[in-house]
Every structure is written in C-alpha cells, then in structure tokens.
C-alpha cells in the first residue's frame with residue numbers, strides 16, 4: 001500500500017496539477033538508510049535532467065564573467081521599453097489583449113525603476129488616457145476596450161496610474177467609490193475575492209489585488225477586510241509557502257507573495273507560521289544557479305527574484321531578519337537574466353526577454369541593493385542602500401512600485 005506522502009504527491013501531481021507522468025517511487029529498507037543520499041543522486045528524471053542543463057549553462061556564464069564587474073545595462077534596456085511606447089507591438093502580443101493595463105504597468109514601472117525621468121510626461125499622458133478611455137467612468141478597470149471589469153486588471157491599471165504623477169489630474173478621475181462598491185460585491189463567503197462579478201476564480205492573487213488597491217485608494221474598511229485573514233491563513237501549506245486556495249494546494253512563489261503582502265497590508269503577519277515561510281523562501285534559492293525557483297523541484301526563473309525576494313523583503317521590513325542571499329541573487333540577475341545581445345531581462349539563459357520579466361527582475365534587483373524597514377505604516381517602508389550606488393530606485397516591496405510614487409499616490413487619497 002502506498003504511504004501517505006506518496007498518495008499526497010500523487011494527488012498534487014495528477015489531480016491538482018493535471019500532470020500525466022506518474023510520481024516516481026523509490027523505497028529502501030531501514031538498513032539502507034545510509035544509502036538514501038546516493039539513491040536520490042542516482043535518480044534521473046526529466047525534471048533532474050532539465051535542471052542539470054540549466055545549472056551547466058549558468059555555471060558557464062559565471063565562469064565566463066568571473067572577472068567582470070557587471071552592471072545593469074540601463075540605456076540598452078531603455079531602448080527596448082521606449083520602442084514599445086512609440087511602435088506597434090509584435091503580433092504575438094495579441095495574446096495579451098485582455099492584459100493591456102499589465103503591459104502599461106510593466107513597461108512604465110521598468111523605465112521608472114531605472115530613472116524617474118525616463119517615464120516622460122508624454123508616456124504618463126499615454127498611459128493615463130489609454131486606461132481612462134478603456135474603462136467607463138474611471139473604473140473599476142478592465143483589460144481593454146469593451147471588456148468587463150476584472151480584479152487583476154483593475155490592480156494593474158491603478159498601479160500604472162500611480163506611476164503617472166497625477167498627469168492632467170488623472171488621479172481625481174479614478175472612481176474610488178465605484179471601485180469600493182465593486183470590491184465589496186466581489187467578496188466571497190470564505191473571505192477571498194472573486195475576479196469578476198459575472199464569473200471568476202477566488203485565490204490569494206485576487207485577494208492581494210483587492211487589498212493593495214483598497215490600501216492605495218484609502219478604502220480599506222473593516223467591512224472589506226472581514227474574513228480575509230482567516231482565508232489567507234488557510235492558504236499556507238505544509239511546505240511553509242502559500243498556495244492559491246485554502247484547500248490542498250502547492251506552495252508557489254507568486255501566491256506566497258500575494259498572501260504575505262496582503263497580510264502586511266492587514267498588519268497581521270504574526271498570524272502565520274513565519275519560521276516555516278522563511279525556510280521555504282530560503283529553500284527556493286539554489287546554490288548553483290544562485291536565483292530562485294517558484295516551487296519545489298522547479299527550475300530557476302528571474303521573476304521569482306521579486307515574488308520570493310519581495311516576500312523576503314517584506315519579512316525583513318517587519319523585523320523577521322533576512323532569509324535570502326542577496327549578493328547571490330544579484331549575480332543571477334546581472335549575469336544570467338541579461339545579455340549584451342538583446343535588451344530587456346529574461347527568465348533564464350536560453351529564454352527571450354519580455355516586459356513581464358524585465359519589470360520583476362528589476363524589482364528583484366532593487367531588493368538586492370537595499371535593506372528594508374517599515375516606518376509606521378505599510379505605505380512607508382524605508383530602503384537603506386546596501387551599496388553606495390544603487391542601480392534601481394528604492395521600492396516598496398508590498399506594492400511593487402517606487403517608494404516615491406507610492407507615497408505620493410497614497411497621500412493624494414489620504415484626506
């Protein structure tokens with residue numbers, strides 16, 4: 001009879017993740033206990049082979065760049081981002097037709113993270129007009145013209161507008177009351193939020209998108225927060241990280257960030273098992289690749305520099321100490337996520353750069369350059385530079401925005 005752990009692994013693998021390949025089971029009798037390590041090292045699966053390939057390509061890069069003092073190639077990446085504001089995007093980006101606010105946030109934020117002046121007034125005008133024209137009455141926001149309001153796009157739209165420095169008084173045009181009523185209507189009996197009024201999933205991601213917008217727009221009422229803490233507590237898994245839903249789920253970097261940032265907004269980090277969360281974050285960083293994976297037995301990926309790195313930065317800000325190796329992460333970002341051949345930042349060597357990874361890898365780079373400490377409220381997390389010259393501006397790790405923009409935006413709605 002299979003033991004409980006194998007049944008659990010099988011359930012997660014086959015039922016939850018829908019994978020067709022079965023879990024490989026190796027058992028050993030008690031006398032062989034000393035042999036367990038060699039046994040696991042002998043085990044070769046598609047997963048271990050894929051990882052070995054990534055380890056080799058990363059090690060080659062570290063060897064090649066051993067004596068080079070690598071920096072972020074800012075002007076080079078700027079070209080990639082500027083191009084998108086002045087040219088049509090390639091046809092394959094049609095797939096992101098329902099994610100237009102995301103493109104604006106990723107591109108606008110990346111420029112702003114490298115140099116505040118690079119997100120020009122022209123770009124701020126373009127971002128704010130596009131978002132306000134696509135959604136009726138200033139929100140709740142949708143993914144594109146003629147689409148339904150959606151919680152995830154609403155978050156991206158509000159965050160992108162926060163980058164616009166109130167261009168043409170665009171912040172007054174956000175329908176704060178309408179967004180609040182809509183968020184209340186999205187609340188589910190289990191404390192989470194569904195993504196759409198008509199139909200939509202309910203998970204930690206949507207919960208973060210609701211709470212962060214509410215915190216920024218000063219509409220985080222007790223009514224809106226009822227049951228959210230209990231919902232999030234149930235999403236922490238036996239591994240220490242968080243899954244998307246309260247039922248049995250796999251701990252994942254993105255969901256973990258969303259749950260932890262939400263708890264920081266609620267001021268309730270102490271209600272979870274912080275020790276096991278920190279162990280899980282630490283276990284996501286590999287010695288060989290130096291960057292993070294998003295889940296157990298998955299490959300390293302640059303965007304988790306922020307999803308896991310941001311989680312660690314929030315815990316650091318709230319006095320729980322550091323659980324990641326920032327210089328190692330910095331190495332992965334600068335040596336494996338960027339090349340001199342193509343502008344923009346990428347997931348890992350061999351992958352193409354994209355706007356999503358450019359933004360989250362840059363946010364991760366900022367985490368390697370600063371120490372974080374909360375000052376009074378979640379809106380005010382101070383960043384002390386570790387090095388004399390930081391390449392990225394200070395960020396607020398709860399909101400994924402430059403600290404300066406976030407504080408100005410929040411102040412606008414604070415009275």
Ligand SMILES: [Zn+2]
Nearest residue numbers: 301302303347
């Ligand atoms: Zn990624």
